[in-house]
Amino acid sequence: MKYTLIALPFIALQFGARAQEKLPFTLSGDIKGLSSRYIYLTYAESADEYRTDSVLLQNGRFTFKGNLVQPVEARLYMDKKAAMYGEGDMASFFMEAAAMKLTSATGRLKDAKLTGSKAQLDQDLLNAERAPVMKKLKPLSDAYGKMNLEYIAAMKAKKPEAELETYKTKLDKLKDQMEPYYDQMEKTDKAFITKHPNSYVSAQLLRFRVSAMPLQEGEAFYARMSPAMQQSADGLEIKKELDGLRSGSPGSPAHEFTKTDINGKTLSLADFKGKYVMLDFWASWCGPCRKGNPHLKELYSKYNAKGFEIIGISDDDSKPEAWKKAVEQDGIGIWRHVLRGLDWSKREKNLPNPEDVSDYYGIHSLPTKILIDPNGVIIGRYGGGGEDDEAMNRKLAEIFAKGV
Structure with a gap:
């Protein structure tokens, strides 16, 4: 998930x-x-x-x-x-x-x-199409909500770490069980958007779906909207999302940034020119991110000596101690780590946040990985708005099979 x-x-x-x-x-x-x-x-x-x-x-x-x-x-x-x-x-x-x-x-x-309301008629139609999936999803969703409240109460009560980990394990299991239904819901929503390209309901759906789509798919949905719908509230936001996704997709130059890493040292992406670099956008609280770390360690061990580097970019700006703890627990301190630079006070006021690395790569879901070539050009996107980990594995194998 x-x-x-x-x-x-x-x-x-x-x-x-x-x-x-x-x-x-x-x-x-x-x-x-x-x-x-x-x-x-x-x-x-x-x-x-x-x-x-x-x-x-x-x-x-x-x-x-x-x-x-x-x-x-x-x-x-x-x-x-x-x-x-x-x-x-x-x-x-x-x-x-x-x-x-x-x-x-x-x-x-x-x-x-x-x-x-004609727009509500469209929403009623979508609700009817979603209903069979929602019926199956609801018991799991209700169970997750109940357990999540128990987990929050346990955290507030400062229960032992082992007890909290038990809650996390059970919550992750429920998420895994819900995943197939979320996939079905996504297919239902995309089918609705395809049938009703000029519905305000479709525009809102696409607004919140587009950031997780491959760029070409999102652009194709947007192109089917009428000029008037493209200029609607959600139409303008969809274009904004596509522009952000484009900046973090293959073919675009990688945004160069400079940060202070987890050890207090300066890290600049420019210093990695000449190597293949994987930007791993993750967070300590992101279960799928943490589950994927053993695989990332395997890739790093396999290709690092051949010119492959990883830079972890964490969404833990508000809780740096949790970030540091997760890096230590998962044994991923073997590569460099920085925080994304999110300033919530600016985000809430809709002010520019130039230090937020995620914005430059169109990151809206975790985990997402960006692969950059030795010339600083993006050649792969995996996760939100990109391909899956199997495609990532094939890409790296292809690159390093050439003896780079």
């Missing part, structure tokens, strides 16, 4: 800078059985307006009014704190500039159905 770095419970859409006309919408609701209390609606209203409205429920009924540039995914909830973490009773749906109605006969927002 890959660990996606951009996944969040709810992400506001980013709109293009081009001025667009706002049109009015009305969202009325009838949620049977709810007592009088405030209910909240959150959505992206425009390029620089992320809006949360509230109204008072009266006998389960409410009305929201506002303006939209284009269809957007919204969230309706009553518990602010739970909603912040994607928990509790809530409804997610696609709103658009129209008169819409949300109804539920059970008193639960999760059971509510929206009418009056």
